[in-house]
Amino acid sequence: MAVIALKCPDIKVIVVDINQERIEAWNGPLDQLPVYEPGLAEVVEQARGRNLFFSMDIDKAIEDSEMIFMAVNTPTKTEGEGAGMAADLRYIEACAKNIAQVAQTDKIVVEKSTLPVRTAEKIKEILSEHGRDDVHFEILSNPEFLAEGTAIQDLFKSDRVLIGGDSNPTGKAAVNALVDVYARWIPKEKILKTNVWSSELAKLASNAMLAQRISSINSLSALCEKTGADIDELSKAIGMDHRIGNKFLKASVGFGGSCFQKDILNLVYLCKHFGLEEVAEYWHQVVKINDYQKNRFSQKIINHFGGDLKGKKIVFLGWAFKANTNDSRESAAIYVAEKLYNSGADLDIYDPMVSEDSIFRDVEFYWKVKPSIKNQTRIRVVNKVLVDDKIDAIAILTEWEDFKKIDFSDKIVFDGRNIIKHTEINHIGI
Template identity: 35%
Template sequence: MTVGTVPEVTRISVIGTGYLGATHAVCMSELGFSVVGVDVDQAKADSLAGGTVPFFEPGLEELLRKNLDSGRLSFTTSFAEAADADVHFLCVGTPQRPDSQAADLRYLDAAVDGLLAAGPKAGSLVVGKSTVPAGTAAALAGRLAAQAPMVRLGWNPEFLREGFAVEDTLRPDRLVLGVPAGAGGHRAEETLRAVYATAITAGTPVVVTDFATAELVKAAANAFLATKISFINAMAEICEVTGGDVQTLSTALGYDARIGRRFLGSGVGFGGGCLPKDIRAFRARAEELGAGRAVGFLAEVDAINLRRRTRVAELATELLGGDVAGRRVAVLGAAFKPNSDDIRDSPALDVAELLREAGAVVTVTDPAAIPNARRRHPELRYADNAASAAADADIVLHLTEWADFREIDPAALRAHVRTPVVIDGRNTLDIARWRAAGWTYHALGRPNV
């Protein structure tokens, strides 16, 4: 980098090319930077280098091929090829540890080991994007000070929504820049502002803060969203015993500007690779710091969410006469959300497994996630479309709100089933249309619809 008030950034490395890293690498090259993506998985690096995204994300593969063709983007397993970058983004996963609810930082540590061994150039900036427990950045800054004193650190948490990751990277709703105090922090801030100049010029708000706050922003955001979802699902439980309608309740609450309608959609709950593990890691870190009581409510947020899955299985069992053994169940959905093939902590697959374990013959369909689901759950049956999944079904469960499923012709689907009974686990189907087609409709939190 050149010395001056605005650091020059021309080359970027992205370490870790999973969902976050691949998206970030492609989008940084789309912004005009020379980008190298680094991953220890040769097959993943080869797939991306060949123009194929190894997961489903709308619009990403087209941008990948465009930027590979431009020559600005490459992928490798060699850290040495990234050593000359001006900025190094750490985008590795931080999953839940197998022995506790805490975050597993092994991949982050390994990424830093690889970068340091390659010898990053003096004056470069290492930027954490991975979701980490508070205190991780400070520890990493100390490590860099000891092992690579001419390399600085910044923290820039990601806020990607699966299915909208390209939009969220190129046109983020906010940028959080965690930097240390002093001249080094000012330099790190200016470098990050140079990286994100396009978004900043377009009006994206920028929050500059310390490392701990930057780490906590992501944890707090996910904790709040999870809490909001579990709150409305707790209200659904109350509606079921009082005769209320949770959808009408959500609508009424949403008109209050202090509350808002977003994330007040009741149903089978949240899943994926972020919210569940992040709220657990947040609680675990708070416990380590002696502040566990402050976020103790997240245990109930988690419990409410998991109860929704059990409740769908229980409702299906009730509707099938109290015993699902040998009954045929069609599950519409495998991904944890639409426009994704991510099956991590998928409510749909959890429900499918609960019913299969109880003896049901379960067939799952999904527009994008069947290959991943089949690898994780080979014991389930799969179909390419809703009609095939519903063949001779005794009940149909709508558990991932893909547009493909919302737009199904219920009259046409009825011709394939044995019994026209549907549980709308996402409260997004057109009740009148399904009932007009002869279906018996049920949904969580809506006993009187």
């Protein structure tokens, strides 16, 4: 929304949230924004207070708006039918109900969250049930295809903008209204118009295809280790084929983030729902290989020390799921750390952008432990890289550029991102 505000100075953009702390942070110092993303602070600086505003007054924003973007969380369900796979739509449904109850004039409602195909039907039902008879709602799907770490540039120079809407006159008018917004800076030939269902499914399919490439190269990394082949050389050889290309062919400890696993499991659930068991199993293997890779990396460290890590100090370099972001959701580091901790290791964790509070929140949530774990001595979050004689090994979990400059001489390094030259050190990579 900040980029829309920047590129369309005549359009007033209001970002609302029920979380007061988050809104205060968006209105606060630019170096303390709640999301770290290269270039984001500069965009906010230019637009905030001009035509970009952050507020908790949700009802007023609904009343004043012509177009409403729904960008709420859609986590994986933890209970009930589809638990562990299906998307939890309670926040989307609550958002739609709020819009319906407040709106006094016609609105274009845009699905921005990643949603299961045909979610728009449910949103329409809610808007119809709870809205005024004289208020018309038009539903569009406009999924985001940016990548964290390069989000601003991805928005400035999008490969494509996808807008799904109905084919009736009011649906076409709504689609064209959103096209006019993006056309301020995106060439029209890159703005694709589809039906709502194609747009909803395209986001899931896109993330699944990207994750599939990561799991494919990671599966081959295991074979390389057995045969003596070099996975980096293999990746280069494969990627030079113009039919394949070199994107997402970097072997690693596995993918993380809030999207890939969640969206693939959602896709698996949808396939099962429609009786496509073979298709469901195909996509489920992408997640299974990712779990296998994380476990394989962890087991390498454990096996290196004879199966017992008690009293061993392991330094973790990186906690974010990838470089250039402070997002650690579903990070591989979380799962590797848990396995090493349960095997007796002491952990020193360093990430230049993820805070100590965030790291311990991850530990509590994903490990399902009590907050008191923060008070014990076997896990420490440090504010600088500690590479000294008191450590037994180093595990690289995030590909931060600064980590490539560290002198790892005479250290045992488990490189989960294959970012350093293994000929120079005692290196155990993927």
